[in-house]
Amino acid sequence: MNKPLSRDDITAMESQLKQSLEEDKAYWRVNDVKCDAIHTAKTYEEFADRVAAAHLRPLDKEDMKKKASTWNQYASKDNDDDK
Secondary structure, X not given: OOOOOOHHHXXXXXXXXXXXXXXXXXXXXXXXXXXXXXXXXXXXXXXHHHHHOOOOOOOOHHHHHOOOOOOOHHHOHHHOOOO
């Protein structure tokens, strides 16, 4: 009954702990947004939008420095052969 834990057991417990911590962080992030939005949102739709966007984070300067990708590669300036 008291057999020692194997390496696989420890790895499984570590991954379960990491997953639980991430879920807990997400729960409290959403809860904080709910607590703020309940007092400041003018409509239910605004409240729901804020809660739905709770997982988003603001852009950093480093994010803005990244090269913007072209959404439609066929609509780029290089392909103006139609004119």
